Amino acid sequence: MGLLDFLKKIEPDKKESPFLHTLFDGFFTFAFAPNTVTKGGVHIRDGMDLKRLMVHVVLALQLCLIFGAINIGHHHFASIGLYPGFVEGLHLKLAHGLIKLIPIIIVTHLVGLGIEFYYAAKKGHAIEEGFLVSGMLIPLIMPPDIPLWILALSVAFAVWIGKEAFGGTGMNILNIALLARVFVFFAYPTTISGDEVWVSNIVKDGTDHISAAYGWGHSFVDMIFGAFGWATFGEGGKAVIDGYTGATPLALASKGGWDAVTSVYTPSQMWWGGIPGSIGETCKPIIIVGALFLIGVGIASWRVMVGMLLGAALTAMLMNSMAAGTEHLFLQVPWYYQFYMGSFFFAMAFMATDPVTAASTQRGKWIYGFLIGAIGMIIRVMNPAYPEGWMLAILFMNVFAPLIDHYVLESNIKKRLNRA
Amino acid sequence: MELFNIFIKSAFIDNMVLAYFLGMCSYLAVSKTVNTAFGLGLAVIFVLGITMPINWVINEYLLGENGLFQTDLTFLRFILFIAVIASMVQLVEMIIEKVSPALYNSLGIFLPLITVNCAILGGSLFMVSREYNFGESVAFGLGGGFGWFLAIIAIAAIREKIKYSNVPPALRGLGMAFILTGLMGIAFMALMGIDPAVYTGTK
Numbered sequence: 001m002g003l004l005d006f007l008k009k010i011e012p013d014k015k016e017s018p019f020l021h022t023l024f025d026g027f028f029t030f031a032f033a034p035n036t037v038t039k040g041g042v043h044i045r046d047g048m049d050l051k052r053l054m055v056h057v058v059l060a061l062q063l064c065l066i067f068g069a070i071n072i073g074h075h076h077f078a079s080i081g082l083y084p085g086f087v088e089g090l091h092l093k094l095a096h097g098l099i100k101l102i103p104i105i106i107v108t109h110l111v112g113l114g115i116e117f118y119y120a121a122k123k124g125h126a127i128e129e130g131f132l133v134s135g136m137l138i139p140l141i142m143p144p145d146i147p148l149w150i151l152a153l154s155v156a157f158a159v160w161i162g163k164e165a166f167g168g169t170g171m172n173i174l175n176i177a178l179l180a181r182v183f184v185f186f187a188y189p190t191t192i193s194g195d196e197v198w199v200s201n202i203v204k205d206g207t208d209h210i211s212a213a214y215g216w217g218h219s220f221v222d223m224i225f226g227a228f229g230w231a232t233f234g235e236g237g238k239a240v241i242d243g244y245t246g247a248t249p250l251a252l253a254s255k256g257g258w259d260a261v262t263s264v265y266t267p268s269q270m271w272w273g274g275i276p277g278s279i280g281e282t283c284k285p286i287i288i289v290g291a292l293f294l295i296g297v298g299i300a301s302w303r304v305m306v307g308m309l310l311g312a313a314l315t316a317m318l319m320n321s322m323a324a325g326t327e328h329l330f331l332q333v334p335w336y337y338q339f340y341m342g343s344f345f346f347a348m349a350f351m352a353t354d355p356v357t358a359a360s361t362q363r364g365k366w367i368y369g370f371l372i373g374a375i376g377m378i379i380r381v382m383n384p385a386y387p388e389g390w391m392l393a394i395l396f397m398n399v400f401a402p403l404i405d406h407y408v409l410e411s412n413i414k415k416r417l418n419r420a
Numbered sequence: 421m422e423l424f425n426i427f428i429k430s431a432f433i434d435n436m437v438l439a440y441f442l443g444m445c446s447y448l449a450v451s452k453t454v455n456t457a458f459g460l461g462l463a464v465i466f467v468l469g470i471t472m473p474i475n476w477v478i479n480e481y482l483l484g485e486n487g488l489f490q491t492d493l494t495f496l497r498f499i500l501f502i503a504v505i506a507s508m509v510q511l512v513e514m515i516i517e518k519v520s521p522a523l524y525n526s527l528g529i530f531l532p533l534i535t536v537n538c539a540i541l542g543g544s545l546f547m548v549s550r551e552y553n554f555g556e557s558v559a560f561g562l563g564g565g566f567g568w569f570l571a572i573i574a575i576a577a578i579r580e581k582i583k584y585s586n587v588p589p590a591l592r593g594l595g596m597a598f599i600l601t602g603l604m605g606i607a608f609m610a611l612m613g614i615d616p617a618v619y620t621g622t623k
Binding site: 123161162164165166167168171173174179182186322328331375378379382383384385386389392393395396398399400402403405406 | 454573574577578580581582585586587588591596599600603604606607608609610611612613614618619
């Protein structure tokens with residue numbers, strides 16, 4: 001009990017310094033379960049409190065994070081023509097990915113938790129754990145080279161306007177992580193769309209793209225790798241090999257349909273995730289494992305997931321039958337291949353199922369999921385302005401989720417009254 | 421198919437409230453509960469759907485150079501459109517008062533204020549500037565009204581939900597409604613840019 005005694009001794013006084021006490025309390029409960037119970041939480045279902053629930057989601061995301069780090073490195077090296085196989089030069093790829101990813105994670109948490117701590121101290125309640133999940137999700141849906149100040153702005157916007165204005169964790173209407181991404185998407189579109197943003201450390205030099213010089217982080221890991229006698233990064237500044245575009249499968253599909261996609265990527269490559277994209281969205285099997293884990297521990301709703309699958313599949317089939325014999329190549333992409341491209345599974349597993357912003361009635365969840373699937377597919381295929389639809393489709397349905405709940409409840413009341 | 425496209429476009433893609441920010445006053449004021457919002461939304465659909473074709477006929481056969489008087493009377497457009505809208509709103513008011521007195525009471529002053537709801541006049545003026553024909557103006561009126569209806573019941577459901585939230589005191593009520601409208605505008609940008617005509621083969 002040495003640690004507990006020590007922590008109790010340094011606990012700041014709640015009256016004298018409320019901010020320090022809130023800060024202390026937030027980290028104290030990581031190490032020890034408090035002997036008080038959650039008051040006024042939003043997820044009162046069983047003995048699982050908010051913090052444990054959030055930690056489960058964060059756990060489910062860890063594999064995506066590691067894979068994302070390797071994938072960043074893989075595309076960096078693929079663009080300059082080194083280590084073409086996915087597992088070749090793995091230590092370099094992982095190191096490069098982590099050097100890109102860790103600052104993103106740190107900035108997200110600093111800004112998000114900073115605002116959260118400030119409001120917790122100001123309103124005089126314990127720190128709400130809501131940001132743990134958003135803080136893990138936001139890095140996974142950003143491109144690897146996002147400027148950190150833009151990231152900080154977007155996180156501040158999402159947490160401030162999207163959450164604290166509504167009264168804090170569990171009361172937001174729109175998904176925080178998606179709100180941060182949509183802010184970047186509309187305010188700084190060049191940093192998050194196009195073919196060049198998905199490959200890290202590439203700059204345009206005159207007429208050609210070259211890889212930028214590596215910074216001190218790379219020199220530092222070079223020193224360690226050199227000592228072991230492994231391959232090192234070197235100086236950087238190599239030319240991007242001919243024909244490498246970094247275009248995502250969806251960007252290709254919107255131009256030339258499925259044929260254009262398969263001329264660059266194979267279906268298995270897309271399924272296993274060796275494609276450019278946002279950091280955590282590409283590897284489908286890992287995301288499905290995460291989704292099954294979330295269903296298993298009872299956090300994510302399988303109704304939303306199945307509804308979304310059905311909605312997307314039916315819409316895509318409808319498009320297939322509509323477009324047969326016309327010149328709309330994107331509409332003709334076979335419906336089952338639509339699931340190989342883009343971030344459908346990530347959105348399904350981690351975004352749409354957010355228990356706060358989703359519809360909360362059972363039948364409402366089916367409707368909510370189904371409509372996300374349908375609208376997301378419509379935006380992806382039919383809207384030339386946006387490359388992918390799930391972010392906006394989920395935000396769109398977040399707006400309508402309370403309405404769906406309202407009418408489901410009303411019809412339930414009516415049914416009961418009729419039965420009575 | 422053309423008419424269907426205009427309906428979809430005016431309801432979802434060029435939404436009156438969330439894309440043009442028209443008709444905000446009653447949208448913000450009467451969106452506290454879903455039931456009143458539902459009633460007002462239906463009234464707006466009705467008024468838009470009726471005034472649009474009437475105004476189309478007036479604009480085409482009374483005010484145009486080839487109209488009844490053979491002179492260009494388009495400077496009278498605003499005043500005549502408003503007169504048509506006002507009389508239609510009177511009609512709606514009488515119907516609602518007769519059919520559902522409870523709704524009539526809860527809508528209060530905002531029912532006659534549909535007259536000066538900018539979405540209604542805005543719809544008629546859009547119709548003129550976009551040179552719709554008769555059928556298209558009916559579709560545009562119904563679609564625009566439906567979009568307005570969707571927006572107001574959605575925000576009303578959200579506002580019913582956040583009644584139980586711990587919203588900072590300074591933002592309660594109208595402040596929150598403004599923030600919500602902005603966020604809903606972001607969400608509605610999802611559909612902006614889709615051109616249904618490309619896919620239905622009419623273009």
